[in-house]
Amino acid sequence: MPQYRDNLNVLRRAFPQPVSDQEHDAWFVFSVLRALDRVDAMKSQRPILGEPQEIDFSKATAACVPDEMSTVELVSRNLVDHLAGMFIWGHPRSQVNVINPPCIPGILGTLLPAIYNPNLCSEEASRGVALAEAEAISMTARLMGYDPDSSGGIFTFGGTGTLLYAIRLGIEKAVPGAMQNGILGNMPVVVCSDQAHYANKTAASWLGLGANSVVKIPTAPNNEIRTCLLESELRRLLKEGRRIACIVATMGTTDAFGLDHLEKIRELRDELVHEFSLHYVPHLHADAVIGWAWSVFRDYDFALNPLQFPDRTLRALAGANRRIRQLHFADSIGVDYHKTGFAPYVSSAFFVKDARDLKMLTRDQSTTPYLFQSGDYNPGKFTLETSRSGCGPMSALGALQLLGKSGLRTLLGHLVTMAETLRNRLTAQPAISVMNPENFGPVTLFRVYPDDVDTFEMPKLEQTDARYAAQLHRFNDYNRQVFQAMHAEALRGDGVVISMTDRFRETDYGQPVVALKSYIMSPFSDEQYVQAVVDSVERARKQVAGVFK
Template sequence: MHLSSRIILRLSGNLDLEAGNSLQATVEPLLHNASGCIFIPVVLDMAEVTGITADGIRTLDQLKQRAAACLGAAPSPRDLLRIANPPLAVRNALEEAGLLKAFTGWQEHICRLPAELPADDSFHNLIGTIRRAFPSPVSDSFHDAYLGQSLLHGLQAVNARKGCTPMLQGGNSDIDYTKARTGVLHENMQTVEQTVEQLAAYFDGHPIWGHALVQPNVIPPSSIPAVIGSLMASLYNPNMIWDGYSRKVSEAEVEASAICAHLLGLPPETAAGLFTWGGTGTTFYGVRLGIEKAQPGAFAHGVQPGMKMIASSASHYCKLNALGWQGLGTDNLVTIPVDADNAMRMDKLEEAMRRILDKGEHIACLLATMGTTDAFGLDPLTAMADLRDRLTQEYQLEYTPHLHADAVIGWAWSVFNDYDFNTNSMRFPERTLRSLWDVRNILAGLPRADSVGLDFHKTGYTPYLSSLFLVREKKDLTLITRDKALMPYLFQFGNYHPGMFTMESSRGGGGVLSALANLKMLGKQGYRALLGYIVTIAESLRMRLEQAPHAVVVNNGNHGPVTLFRVYPDGTDPNLQYQKEVADPSHDADLEKHNRYNRAVFDALHQKMLAGECLEISLTEQYCVSAGGRPVLALKSYVMTPFVEEESMTRLMLCIEEVRKELARTRSY
């Protein structure tokens, strides 16, 4: 039998002189050819050999030496001739002749460490050092203490880089990709302590997301329990593919899914969830289920032409990933314009759905964005569900288009579903209360969605990655379930087998435990206080911007922790000018000029941030598109940290005013 990596010869009967001569004639041509040696091992399968004589042993010895000569070395485990499956009698005969070890490399207690280790680089010597670099699998007070000490060493190495600025400081915070591309794996081991120190250096210059002066995007600091949950999963490495590999961490996934389904208002008796690889992953799952509903059997036979996905112009770009990577094609995205509040326009949605259905095409997925990344825009999910149901009945569709709610940001506001806004027991300020109430009213439609995506590493305050995909009807998951027989080395026991329908064939438990940690620690009360606080701080910035003679809030109809705004030179009415730039193409030149102005403001603020003098905010190159088809640039403050104070917003306004004065002096924009 000639395999790609070896040649197997099956021997039978008694290996005597005659059989040995025949074997030699067969094996020698396999060890070499006219151009030299062929480095493909030859394996003699002796399972059916009934006995071996002295002549047979002599033949094997000669062949072994011939094979070794091909490699130009004495017999070694690298030799080209090997034996397999020798019966006991043959094994004993080879051992008595001193050939067993040469052919098999087998010796008694091959992995037992010697009583005294030589001071060399043998694997026996090194394995003791390697073992100390891993957590102990059994209770060992000294080894366990070393793990804790090493973790503490790592934390101290990173925390030592904290200073007065919102970034970790170190010897060199410049990023050198050229040097990084020269990296090679070094030959010798190094200590745990050396490795930890080297890893800490990669955090030089890294933003501290919990710092009061850091407000660039929807990136939260992680709570202590969430960090510990993620660490526990890192230490014991559960694989969520199956409860055989994850045990009660699978129970934690079911529990976290049930908590969130109940929180959002999904029916607990039918809903189900799984943690996946980010918010994009939740959208992938939603689109996949929609494809299977619109075209049954697509999972096996492939997607046919005429499949469309519908999303708003303000929705996340992951929709393009879902289309491209799943074979629908990005050209099959139908984009619906949004209104001034960044919500999908229902009149345009109905027109688009009718065009698709009139052509006999299929709607694979209808995507409702429940909290856009830039502006916290919320699509009218209830109205979208009503329209979907009405058109399904009117067109007598054989399927109901799948409605996926991309609520990776907005989901957390569901903690206010049962908050009494009249008594306001948590005493939120009036502006905050109005904001929370507006969001709550729109999110009340989440139970109408067929599936929902939630990111705990956004508004759930956990480390990356922690994303939950929920379905209202767990039977939908059967649409993407694979045959258990295709995974013969899994699922021999247990009651939880998500690996039969997940995209991932390996799925960590860190996201599960960090999410459940915060759900348990914060509860509704904690999340309400945290979300209410960051919205209050954001509202304090909005109030300051509204009172400023040079600024305009451009997402004033959105109610969350993010504020998008533009600033203008002195002598310009910001509200009037902004309205002209957005609505009147004759003001495109002014729009371009003030885009450059806001870009210059951002660049100057960024330099002040690097010097520790100002907040870190961010910039969106295209908050919206003007009537003339031009991108409208905006500055962005995204409040996420509980350590921020209102004084930070006063500081930001002062920094903006300083930058405006400098730009007025230099005209450098």
């Protein structure tokens, strides 16, 4: 027998069998369980897997494809080893920037398509997995207030992908024919708040508009766009003959869960279209990749409060609901199930209020003669991607079916309760100032100061008085040092894993304000772990006190 046939027989055991084979199927399941057992053995009481690891990228870049074949067992062991030192996002002492722990059905939604590898380019290549995309899109559209019979949507590669689709649609509306002919004349602009995600500039850059075509509007202290300034800027742009491709409303900012007034923005947009007799309607997109999940409270009885949330939590949830319930005013919405839907990465979707909008992106059928020969569901005709994994839709569907409205309400309510508890504990510390005390979400921003600083007055002076710029920069550095001390402790498997932002907002005189950030996303969070944040900060302050000048 030729050598390659011997190799082939060995390799066939490394693949799931295409027909039922009880012995091999059992071995496949055992291989998965063995890998999971090894991962489980790496768990402890600490928020990391295994022991802390020094990351050596020089060794990684020297890696080569081996000459000889290996075995499933050896490769499995190597893959598990790569998880050593990884933070466990579901651990209550992991409070890093809006990373949710995936639920078990969400994980299965990633595993099952990985075995059978559907391609959601077309119905033919995905069959029932295409139904999962349609189901998840319809369920979420209805949840957010869209009519699932007239709206549409597709899964994409992340929150940046949702913005890319939104701005691309806006370009086509403002410059009809741009898909074929490119953009002629003045570049259209994208308008958003100064707290909007940097992905707006990323998308504008990649679409050829350029980052400088993104116009930023100042926000109020609660991180909501100032609609009066938005109106004046839109008027200026239109008087100058600029085309407005897209207005992006931020529905849950990453740093401070700021929520724009979408209904007012929609009214303003419509008034200006009429006043300036525009031949197009600027596209209005809701960047709700974080905030979308609060749509489960659209029909919650806040007066009866059947889940018995604490009073302060109830007020925070109601505060978020009064903005999130406006999502249906947007022409399109971005959703990340991997942020607040408890699904694994990557699970993101782009929704349009009018499904016909997606036809603007349709490519010429003659360019794909080998595709779309059967079936009615062929999103690859208009999606940016041709290779479309089924993992995102299946994991989102699994999470939605498991949690339902009640489960999502329970989880979000608990996370907000824990964040409220943390803010109360931090506020009680004389050396700490909470920067978002009235926040509605699970994120807490705070600044830490040395012992001799008046934390009641200093944050106000830093924000408003340019004469305190030197102190602002000095305490920015102090907070960076506190964060580094806390992060080093976390990498050792101790303390709490939190984040830091170099600019949660700017001062009135244009300088960045650094803040430490706790983003509680674990369903296992409890008051004892909230106190662990306070204790970790205090240890870091004592460590920094010896070196800070």
